[in-house]
Each structure stands twice: as C-alpha cells, then as structure tokens.
Amino acid sequence: MSRSCSRWGHIHLTLRSGPPGRVSKGGRSHPVCSPSFETAAARPPQDEVGTWVIRLAGAVLISACVAIQATAHAQSPVPYGIGRPATAEQIKGWDIDVRGDDGRGLPPGKGTVKQGEELYLSQCASCHGEFGEGNGRWPELMGGKGTLTSDDPRKTVGSYWPYAPTLFDYIRRTMPFTAPQSLSDDEVYAITAYILHLNDLLPADATLDAAALVAVRLPNRDGFIEGDPRPDTASPPVPCMTNCRTTPPKVTSDLAERLGVTPSRKPKD
C-alpha cells in the first residue's frame, strides 16, 4: 500500500484553486456553491477506529466562490482527502449483499412456498420453466443430482450450489432478468422458498425467513475445494526441443471444420 503521499495530509493551510465551487486542501474538500454534490454542509467525519479528524471549516465566499478551510489533523491517516464520507443512508440503498455461508446481510421479511409459486409462475417460469426445468438454453433451477461426475453434469441449486442464502442474494440483485431489483424482500423470500421446494429442500407448506434460509443445507455444500491446486501439470525445467515424440502425432479430433457451428465459416461438405 503506497503511503508515499501521506505527507499531504499534513499540509493544512495551503490555499489552492480547485475545481469550480470547490477548494482543494489537505483535508477533504467541501463543495461550497455547487448544488450537484451529495452534501452541501461541511461536517467533521468520524474516524471509526477512534481517531477524530477535527476539521474547522470556514467558508468565505468571494466573487469566484472560494472557501478557506482550516483543517487540523490529529494523526490523520487520510492520504489525500478526496471523496466524501458515505452516509448510512447512502450505503443502505446499495448494501444488498448477502453472504452465502452464514446469510449475513439477509433482510427482515418472509415468504411462503405457496406465495413463491404464484410469483415464480408470473416472473420466472417463462425462462426457467414451470418446474424449474429451464426453457431452451435458459438455466434450469432444479434436478441434476448425481450428474456431477457424469459426461453431462447439470449444475442447479439442488445439485451444485453450496449455499442457500446465495440464491436469495442472486435473485434480489438481478432477477427477474428484464426487471432486476424490482422484487420486494418478501417476494424474494417467497421465490427462494419455491425454488428450494422444487429441489425437495423445503416442504410445500414452508415459510422462509432469514433464519429458515440459513438453516437450509444444500446437498453440494461440501462439494467445493477452496484454494487453487494449480499448477497441476508438469513443467519440465528444460522443455524438449528435438525428436520429442515417441510416436507420430495422431489427430484425435478433427470435426471442427465440418461441424458447421463456427460463425462466419461454412462447413466443408
């Protein structure tokens, strides 16, 4: 982490001309006459680790809108003082992530499998199929158990996903496909419940809330290996350069030219 410019934080009284409506100083800059910034009022930001950044901001409006800002830093760790404190209200609108393994971030609310079925049929089934089987190339949402070691693995919530809260997170942030983030939290709980039901992971009369969702253990929970075992192929320190093959090369797959699935190229007959 570069700290090379942290000394800038100690330049307190240098007056510089900044962007229109702003004065750039060692501390955070405050808009004085531009209404386009989120917050017009200067306020002392609180350092959550216990260091108070005390800022005495006095604005003086001259013809070109110039402010003088005297800033006192008590061991300020803020290198540049660019940007503004994000308010709790601002963060609240965007802070939608739910952690998969423990459900942290799940909102209050609840929904039933039955409510979810109705919502699913109107909001989801046109792509994912009435029973989560997937229409055409749209993703299937159920089934696939026992296929992960087959030639045709089918990765669904029931067969592949490790954590149930991830389903809530995903639906809430990006579904329905054509109207993302249009569902209420209750509706997301309900649809999540229905998809879990389609995978035999919730009974038909179930109600899903945060605690119930965290309690759902998906079948493939232990199916993932965290950490990267690569390189998993040998790298000879001195790669062979001449007469490397013991047998002549044998073409094992040469269908590409004839499959006819390559755009802009016509298959040979």
Next chain:
Amino acid sequence: MAIDDRTEVARQVAAMRATSLPVLTGRRGLLAGAGAAAAAGALLHPKLALAKGSENLPPNVPDWTRSLGAGVSDKPYGVPSPFEKNVVRRNVEWLTATEQSSVNFTPLPELDGIITPSGLCFERHHAGVPEIDPAQHRLVIHGMVARPLIFTMDDLVRFPSTSRILFLECPANGGMEWKGAQMDGCQFTHGMVHCCEWTGVTLSTLLAEAGVLPEAKWMLAEGADGAAMTRSIPLAKALDDCIVCYAQNGERIRPEQGYPVRLMVPGWEGNVNVKWLRRLKLGDRPWHHREETSKYTDLMPDGKARQFTFTMDANSVVTAPCPEKPLKFGKGFYEIRGLAWSGHGRIKRVDVSVDGGNNWQTAVLQEPVLSKALTRFRLPWTWDGAPALVQSRAIDETGYVQPTIEQLRAARGVNSIYHKNAQQTWRVNPDGTVNNVQIL
C-alpha cells in the same frame, strides 16, 4: 464462455456430432495443388474476391489520386476503413439464450501488435450494457473500513493516476474445446482475451483513503449493471496491483468495457475485473456469491469443484496461420505469428512446432514484453506444401510450461469449462487451408 447453459450446449454439440458424422466422409483431397490453394483462399476471404477490379492498378492512376478526399472532421470520431468491415467481434448464437447475457469474441487473427483496439475487445455481459451517466455514477467503499467513502468520477480522476498495459481473459476462453476441437476459427477458440492500456487510480490508494481495518481479509466488488455482478477478491490481491480504471487505450472506457469505471485485476480471470464498478465492501470472508459458486468454479472428474481459481495460467495461440488465415500463396515463405500471455507475469519464451510437437523452434518475442500483457511472437517459416501441425508453447517467467490438451485432461477431466490453456494445434492442409484439430 461463462455461459449460462453450458450443459445444453454440450447436448447440442453432441447432437450435431451425431448427425453430421455420416456426411463427413472422404471429400478431402479434391482441392489439391497451388492453384486450388489460391481458389480456396479466395473462397475463405470474400474481400479478395471483391478486389478483382484492376482499374486502379498501375499503370492506371487510381481514382483516389485524381479526386478530393473527405475533409477534417468528416468523421469527428474516426472509424476503420470500410474495407476492414470484416474485422469485427462475433458471437456464437447457439451458445447462449440471449445476447444480454452472453459473450462475443475478439478477432485475434486480424490484429497486429499487442494492443487490442477498444471497439474490438470481446464483450461479456450478464445483463447487457448499462448506459451510465458519469455525473450520476458513484463508487462506494464501505464495510470493514475506518471511513466509508463515496467517490464521484471527478474524485477518482483527481487521485494520482497510473497506467498499465494488461491482458484480460475470460476463464472460459477455449472452454468449448475441452471435449474436442469444435470451433474452426481462432477468433472463437481464443478470442475471449484482449489487451489494452488501462488508466486509473490504484485500488490500494483508494483503500488507504478509506482505511482498511485489520480484520478485513476479502473485498466484494459490485457492478452497477442490471446483474449488479459481484465477486469476492482476497484483500492481498486488492492491495497488490489492482487498478480502478476510468480510461482504456487513452480515452474513457467504452460502455461495453465498464464505462465509466471498472476494476482491473491484473492476470486474474476476467470475471473478477468487475465493470461499471459501484461498490467495494471489505469483509473477513468471501461472499460465495453466484458467480463464484454456481459459475466460475472448475468441476473435476470426482464431482468436486475448484473454487477461487483466479489466476490465468500461461497460454498462447498462433494467429497466422489459423483457420481464418490460410496459407494462400502456396509453398514458400510465411511468418508464423501469434500471441502469448500469462497471469503470473512475463512471457519468457515461446516455442513453435510445425510437426505436432516433435520438434520445436524458439520464436522471437516482439518488444515490449510486459508482465500480464499479451506478448507477440513470430517465427520465419518456409512451407514445403506438405501437411503440417502448427503449435505454440508458452513458458512464463515462473518456468510454467503451457500444457498439452492431454495433460490438462489427465489433471482435470473434460467438465471443468474454465481455465483451458492447452497448446492449440492448427492442421495445415496441402491446399493451404487450416483447421482446428486436437492431437495425441
């Protein structure tokens, strides 16, 4: 590929194979000889066929020499010559259900040097390309930080800037080839990679501004698109060399590449380089979101899946000759050209074989050779007109040697979709045409 319905693709391809096999027997060899080679070249390149006219050739003085051209600002934003209209990104329609959650491919065989023009960089979107007003775009950093911050685009540009030339590769690049040679074109076997100069502020600078708390170990990056796409990134990588970018190849990032701001995570799989970046949240564990569990995990033969396989291992491909670049002049001199790259650093060496890996020659690396960037290699070659199996083998500065497809299959089976970086084999036919094959 990172395609939503890959199993369906596999089924479809299997069906295609089943139905096309009977028709495929023995029509080869009809196009032998040098004349036919030229004809084949013309067939493959309609552009050549169109250029039949000789009225502008010497001794005639061309039309364009005897007339006035367009004035300055005729095109305030310049575009390529109309004669280059074939040089475009292409997608594979049957691959995905919709073009909003899909991918297209960089036309690698048509490009020279190492920089990919911004308009030709492959696209991968999960909910289409958002049209973002930069004046109303914000980047929030919060979570395990001392000071939650919100930045305007002006704020981000105001920070000290840095620029770096970096490749970006979708980990599904080549993912259609695990089970066999399928796509008969370099654009489609390797085109989910591009290389641009990226400019922005180092992520470590922004994180220092927010003050990362000691307990933070991971960072969630989130996009502002309709997918609000998220990926968890280890804090160590975030502090190492990541860049929050607002410029690409000298201008503001193209909408389809993340305008107005994206994350660049050098050498790591494309998906973590979150576009339309709106939020960075610090936490003590990964989030296990959909794109790092259901997708972008590598299924092994035993049914277990590797998770958080971030780095793109060394890879390379010969871009000439290739299916789109046949040997159209018959026997004689050709320069073998290609690209190599590694998410672990610099390319140290590239070897080229024209006999299916029996003998190798070390190619010349074109400067600059940059860490985590595309590297151009070339090798002079006199083709004797005989069938050839052209391959390249990249070695990076860690000593990693790009594996064969058989090595990869032995280690990972054929269902892992992602991280297929095997040596590519192009078969040069006697007529100069070139096909994608796999060899043992």
